[in-house]
Amino acid sequence: MPSRQTVRASAHEVFVGFVPAPSEKIAVVTSENHKLLETDIASTTAQVRILVDQPDYPSRIWIEAR
Numbered sequence: 001m002p003s004r005q006t007v008r009a010s011a012h013e014v015f016v017g018f019v020p021a022p023s024e025k026i027a028v029v030t031s032e033n034h035k036l037l038e039t040d041i042a043s044t045t046a047q048v049r050i051l052v053d054q055p056d057y058p059s060r061i062w063i064e065a066r
Contacts, residue, residue, distance in 0.1 A: 011051035011062060021046045026065055039065060 019026060026046045027038040047066045052058035 011053060012055045013049065013051050014055065015048065015050040017048060019046045019048050020044065028063060041065060 021041055022044050024042070024044060025038055025040050026048070028036045030036065049064040051062040051064075053060040
């Protein structure tokens with residue numbers, strides 16, 4: 001797995017923003033609504049950042065949530 005510095009140097013940022021999370025949880029789901037991952041957050045709003053290795057057809061996606 002690449003280090004954070006390697007990811008940031010080569011990745012393309014595709015989203016940065018705040019997402020409402022009334023249940024203090026956020027999840028990543030597929031287009032068929034299958035949950036891939038879920039995490040607890042400390043408030044009802046999550047700060048989210050999404051990076052990809054290639055903007056047109058990404059094969060790797062990194063998601064940061066706080």
